[in-house]
Amino acid sequence: MSEEKVEYYDQNWREYDEWYDRHPAIYQSELNVLKKTIPSGAGLEIGVGTGRFASPLSVEFGLDPSFNMLKLSEQRGVTVIRGVGENLPFKNESFNFTLIVLTIWLVDNPLRVLKEAARVLKKRGALILGLLDRESSWGKFYERKAAKSPFYKCPHFFSPKEILQIFRDISMEFKAAFQTLLQPPPDVKYEEEPMRGYGQGGFVVLKAIKK
Numbered sequence: 498m499s500e501e502k503v504e505y506y507d508q509n510w511r512e513y514d515e516w517y518d519r520h521p522a523i524y525q526s527e528l529n530v531l532k533k534t535i536p537s538g539a540g541l542e543i544g545v546g547t548g549r550f551a552s553p554l555s556v557e558f559g560l561d562p563s564f565n566m567l568k569l570s571e572q573r574g575v576t577v578i579r580g581v582g583e584n585l586p587f588k589n590e591s592f593n594f595t596l597i598v599l600t601i602w603l604v605d606n607p608l609r610v611l612k613e614a615a616r617v618l619k620k621r622g623a624l625i626l627g628l629l630d631r632e633s634s635w636g637k638f639y640e641r642k643a644a645k646s647p648f649y650k651c652p653h654f655f656s657p658k659e660i661l662q663i664f665r666d667i668s669m670e671f672k673a674a675f676q677t678l679l680q681p682p683p684d685v686k687y688e689e690e691p692m693r694g695y696g697q698g699g700f701v702v703l704k705a706i707k708k
């Protein structure tokens with residue numbers, strides 16, 4: 498990961514975290530879909546940030562390159578590890594599930610991160626990916642924002658279909674999709690109930706199982 502990006506999160510960790518307080522209906526709607534997919538057992542969030550999702554979802558371990566983001570995660574009860582998703586410091590078949598939320602679009606090598614997330618899973622373990630659908634109004638809204646930012650030189654937003662192709666390429670079996678944020682950006686007025694599938698909501702969660 499480029500130094501500039503680490504620095505960005507290291508400097509803006511408080512502002513990043515407080516965004517969730519200012520947008521409670523978005524945060525709750527996203528948590529609601531993630532709750533549908535999280536299994537029991539040992540879990541790792543890659544790009545855990547400040548632990549906004551790992552902590553309420555009881556994900557035990559969180560990895561991130563940003564020291565300041567990790568500090569807050571730790572205060573929220575997550576066991577933290579400093580590192581990058583492209584090179585996970587864990588043995589094969591260590592976890593029951595791996596989680597990646599709103600992070601895959603900014604990593605240097607998304608395919609490598611997904612391969613690593615699969616490598617550290619036990620057999621029949623779950624890889625759970627939460628992303629903004631590039632083809633949705635939310636994806637387009639944030640893609641425009643990121644393109645203007647000096648920190649995200651090459652933002653790569655994905656569509657669910659692209660991720661499903663990657664799942665096939667890395668021998669992960671697609672299991673389920675849930676979506677939320679059917680209200681248009683930049684904010685939602687009320688918390689939404691999770692809906693199955695993708696193609697209508699801005700935030701999509703895709704779950705795949707290691708064969």
Ligand SMILES: C[S@@+](CC[C@H](N)C(=O)[O-])C[C@H]1O[C@@H](n2cnc3c(N)ncnc32)[C@H](O)[C@@H]1O
Pocket residue numbers: 498502503506543544545546547548549550560561562563566580581582583597598599600603604605
């Ligand atoms: C947009 S934040 C998302 C944080 C958290 N998952 C959430 O949804 O609140 C992206 C996080 O990914 C981390 N990150 C960036 N590049 C990474 C990489 N190569 N591997 C793992 N994490 C990375 C950043 O430091 C940041 O904390």
